[in-house]
Amino acid sequence: DQIMATVPGVTLLELGPGSSAIVFRGITTSSFGNANSAASSTYIDEFPLALRDIDIKLVDMAQIEVLKGPQGTLYGQSALGGVTRYITNRPDFEKVSGGVGLTGENVADGDEGYQAQGYINIPLSDNLAARAVFYNYDRPGFIDNLGTNTENINSEETTGGRLALRWAISDRAEFNLLYLNQSQRVNSGQGNGIQAIASTYTPTNANFPATPTDIRPPDLENPTFRSNINPFFEREFEALNLKLDVDFKYFDLSIMGARKERKSHIKSDVSLWIGIYDDVTTTLENIRSDFDATTFEARLVSTGDGPIEWLAGVWYENEKGDLRTSDILQTPRTDLVIFGFLPGIDGAVLTDSERFDDQKELAVYGEVSYRFTDKAKLTLGYRRADLELDSGVLRADGPFAGGLRNAIGVPEDAQEDINTYKVNIEYAFNDNILTYVLASSGYRAGGFNRGGIGSVTANSAYESDSLWDYELGIRTAWMENRLTANAAAYYIDWSDIQLRSWDVTTASQRIQNAGTAEIFGLETEIRYQATDSLHLSLNYAYTDASLTEDLLGAGGIVDAKDGDTLPGSSKNTFSLLVDWQMALTEDLDLQTNASYVYTSSRAPSLLTGDLTSGFPDVPSSDVVNLSAAIKHNNGISVSLFANNLLDDRNIQYQARLGTALESAIMNRPRTI
Secondary structure, eight states: OHHHHTSTTEEEEOOSTTTOEEEETTOOSSBTBOSSSOSEEEEETTEEOOSSSOOOOOOSEEEEEEEESOOHHHHOTTOSSEEEEEEEOOOOSSOOEEEEEEEEEEBTTSOEEEEEEEEEEEEEETTEEEEEEEEEEEEOOOOEETTTTBSSOOOEEEEEEEEEEEEEOSSSEEEEEEEEEEEEEEOSSTTSSSSOEEOBOOOOOOOTTOOOSOOBOOOTTSOEEOOSSOOEEEEEEEEEEEEEEEEOSSEEEEEEEEEEEEEEEEEEEOGGGGTOOOSSOEEEEEEEEEEEEEEEEEEEEEOOSSSEEEEEEEEEEEEEEEEEEEEEEEOSOSSOEETTTEEOOTTOEEEEEEEEEEEEEEEEEEEEEEESSSSEEEEEEEEEEEEEEEEEEEEEESTTOHHHHHHTTOOOEEEEEEEEEEEEEEEEEETTEEEEEEEEEEEEOOEEOOOSSSOOOTTOEEOOEEEEEEEEEEEEEETTTTEEEEEEEEEEEEESOEEEEEETTTTEEEEEEOOEEEEEEEEEEEEEEOSSSEEEEEEEEEEEEEESSOEEOGGGOEEEOTTOBOTTOOSEEEEEEEEEEEESSSSEEEEEEEEEEEEOOBOSOSSTTSTTTTSOOBOOEEEEEEEEEEEETTSOEEEEEEBTTTOOOOEEEEEEETTTEEEEEEOOOOBO
């Protein structure tokens, strides 16, 4: 998260473990990222991770690549805003090596925790090596549950590892295997999207529409919520990636296959959403999901020395998913009435449903570059994708499952043929100055809405949205590469925006294609090696994202006006990084790092009927991080760090909660 926060053009929304959102260049319509489906993709090496809810720990990584702007020709769907790639360290044939790390941490006004991690590299022969990574995180919480008198409940427990195998079959062929497994449990509070910091109140047995009389807003200095259980969010992720590379005379062939499985289980109390404010009743909601996907890709890349360079590939992915939801009332009360008409009986099943959500994508893609001279190069890219969606409701029981019950048997299949394009012109004035002009497009897959309490509405399906990015940039190096300065200006035209809104008819949030938007932006990056010991980095980004037409809601009412700012992105972001090191002795070095990140305010909502509407802008933030380490040349190091040194606490997301309260998600307090 700290790394991404310093990248110009990227807004980081801290929403808790596994739920933080990355917004590229203002491409979002929500103050908590893209709540419907991702607008950016995340890869580990050459393979895409699951689109949502995956918080892979960055242990034993070689580098992180951030590709801003639509990457639709090479990376396909959900590369609308950009792509993040985590590049792992590959097994080494040369020698046995390894390392371990242990971190203890304390969060302000919270608990203590630890992080343990390590890796080992073992050459098995001259052309075969294995590399194993393991980690266990027990991150401390800082939010109290007043309903169960549990302090610092929002802790995170993550256990995982990777196993990589590298086999050099011959001088021309290599096979790589990567297995990844991670389990994570977020205990209540931040990160599960349900029981975040909330208004405080005194419990009451009064039935709906009565509410507590002493409601107080969320307090970031003493973050709490009230639930009669301790909720949790569990995630499991497993992936097996295989890659074969073969070097032919005029091109390289890569054949890749992957199998991914992700499971999740949310257990929470949703009593507040049905107007129950006592201290004895639990409306126990369990949401379980199980998704698995198979991916195949074959790619050819030219290796000749001529003026023409090219690559071509085919991509296929088949994902199948299952979602099960149940809400069961648990109460000793005999006088409970829900919404003024439904008797609240202990053990009553309010909802019990099962749905499936499958999708397939088959795509062909390619790029060709022609180098006119040593200085000028033209690149053209194209991708054709066939996207098939199939989803539906298998069963739906209970008085609050009316909309889902009505959807049983309703056809929910769709097919789209989607084209994405890329045109890039580069010109190098010399070895140190390169300019480029880029036009590229991207898209995000559509889907289906399903009813809540009410019936299915006419706008049940929504289609993919797409955008075009027009960009002008320059990359420069000066003073024998001690100083680098890069800049980019861009204009984005976004159409058929997938917009989440509240549907009164179904009493649920729904997604619709609505309207167009434009985004103007400027990004600058400066890196300066002042001395052999001192390195400075300065980043700035300006993003102006707004609608270009009115958005009409039910009855033709204007929900959002032409010119309204898109939520979730900040207009100004700025970061300064300072790295300094010095030799203490012949064997010991001192390394220090300081960073300052400023993020301006951002709009909380776009629609008047959204759960986040009616709140003030998410305020600006100033975060200072500081670290110092002493390193011995034998590989041992000891570090001290302070993240959010000044303990700047600010709201990341704010929304209405239930029938009378409000909830908030905050950034992490000072952690040492």
